[in-house]
Amino acid sequence: MALGREAIVRTALGLLDEVGLEGLTLRRLAVELDVQAPAIYWHVRNKAELLEAMAATIFDDALADLESPRRGESWIEWTAETAHRLRAAVLSYRDGARVVAGGYRAHAGGRPLELALRALCDAGFPVRDAARGITAIHSYVQGFTLEEQTTTAAPPVDPERHPLAASAHADLADQDARFDHGLRLLLSGLRLSRFA
Numbered sequence: 001m002a003l004g005r006e007a008i009v010r011t012a013l014g015l016l017d018e019v020g021l022e023g024l025t026l027r028r029l030a031v032e033l034d035v036q037a038p039a040i041y042w043h044v045r046n047k048a049e050l051l052e053a054m055a056a057t058i059f060d061d062a063l064a065d066l067e068s069p070r071r072g073e074s075w076i077e078w079t080a081e082t083a084h085r086l087r088a089a090v091l092s093y094r095d096g097a098r099v100v101a102g103g104y105r106a107h108a109g110g111r112p113l114e115l116a117l118r119a120l121c122d123a124g125f126p127v128r129d130a131a132r133g134i135t136a137i138h139s140y141v142q143g144f145t146l147e148e149q150t151t152t153a154a155p156p157v158d159p160e161r162h163p164l165a166a167s168a169h170a171d172l173a174d175q176d177a178r179f180d181h182g183l184r185l186l187l188s189g190l191r192l193s194r195f196a
Contacts, residue, residue, distance in 0.1 A: 026041075095149060097146040133193070
């Protein structure tokens with residue numbers, strides 16, 4: 001494999017799954033690439049720059065083929081599908097949420113942001129409200145995935161002492177259902193804000 005920035009980033013993402021964010025070092029990456037560590041510095045200056053490139057790749061992979069809403073597809077359906085795509089991309093890597101944390105404005109701009117703004121503006125939102133709505137949705141995806149990847153399983157709840165909490169416990173364990181519900185709430189609020 002030719003050593004280039006793309007190869008380094010893709011190898012780092014693969015290594016991330018194996019060793020996690022804490023175990024990902026440039027020295028470990030060099031071993032994986034079968035090069036001396038200084039060779040990597042020709043392409044990335046440090047781990048922070050590597051993480052930025054990894055975050056950009058995760059965003060690019062998730063949203064590269066993103067298109068405007070199809071005829072008859074509502075902005076709500078389109079936005080929900082885009083949020084699901086981003087969540088899936090982030091969760092496809094161990095510690096993926098930590099890698100992309102704080103990178104939305106740097107990496108999800110350009111064409112994906114333009115398409116999202118266009119979808120909401122075409123639905124009647126002013127640009128400012130569309131932009132705020134999009135960042136709120138991204139913050140939800142980011143926060144939810146970060147919680148998914150860093151929270152350990154909750155201990156069982158005593159149904160005698162806390163019957164409502166015990167009843168909710170099983171439902172809250174279904175991450176997909178929780179994500180969908182929260183996303184629907186957020187999108188419903190966004191829809192209502194258009195008329196406020």
